[in-house]
Structure formats: C-alpha cells, structure tokens
Amino acid sequence: MAKTRVKKDACIGCGVCVSIADTVFAFGSDGLAENILGDETELPTDLVPSVEEAAASCPTQAIEVTK
Numbered sequence: 001m002a003k004t005r006v007k008k009d010a011c012i013g014c015g016v017c018v019s020i021a022d023t024v025f026a027f028g029s030d031g032l033a034e035n036i037l038g039d040e041t042e043l044p045t046d047l048v049p050s051v052e053e054a055a056a057s058c059p060t061q062a063i064e065v066t067k
Contacts, residue, residue, distance in 0.1 A: 001042035002067045004051050006033045010062035017054035017063055024051055025063075033062070 004024065006017070011032040017025040018033060024047055028034040037043070043051060048065075055063035 001045075002048050002051070002065055003040065003042055004035055004055070004063060004065045005039040006035055007062045007064060008032055010060045012060055012062075014059060016057045016059065020054040020057060021047065021050040023047060025054065 006025070008030075013027065013031045013033065015027070015033070018027060024035060024037055024043070025033045026036045035041075051063070052065055055061075055065050
C-alpha cells in the first residue's frame with residue numbers, strides 16, 4: 001500500500017494537487033496543501049493513480065509518495 005505526505009517546506013500553495021486529487025489534498029489554514037487523510041494513512045488503491053499524478057504535477061515536488 002502507498003502513503004503520501006506534503007513537504008510543507010517545499011509547498012507553495014499553488015493548488016495543483018488539490019485540483020487533481022481533492023479527496024486526498026486540501027488547503028490547510030496556512031494556505032498550503034495537506035493530506036486530509038493523514039500522513040500515516042495507507043491510501044486506498046483507487047486513489048493511488050490520482051495521488052501519483054498530483055505528485056508528478058507538483059511544480060516544487062512537495063508531494064512524497066511511498067510504497
């Protein structure tokens with residue numbers, strides 16, 4: 001199973017991840033993206049492709065996906 005997290009020090013709040021995978025990413029109160037499922041939560045299999053697309057599309061590579 002895969003997990004994902006947003007590296008806050010790299011996120012610029014552009015919203016690409018939110019637009020691609022809004023069931024996993026949302027803007028936090030700081031205006032930066034966050035994993036609304038929790039960094040330690042294993043992603044459901046059906047969400048992995050959109051999370052991988054969000055990670056690949058992030059202009060600052062702030063999204064980390066581990067398997």
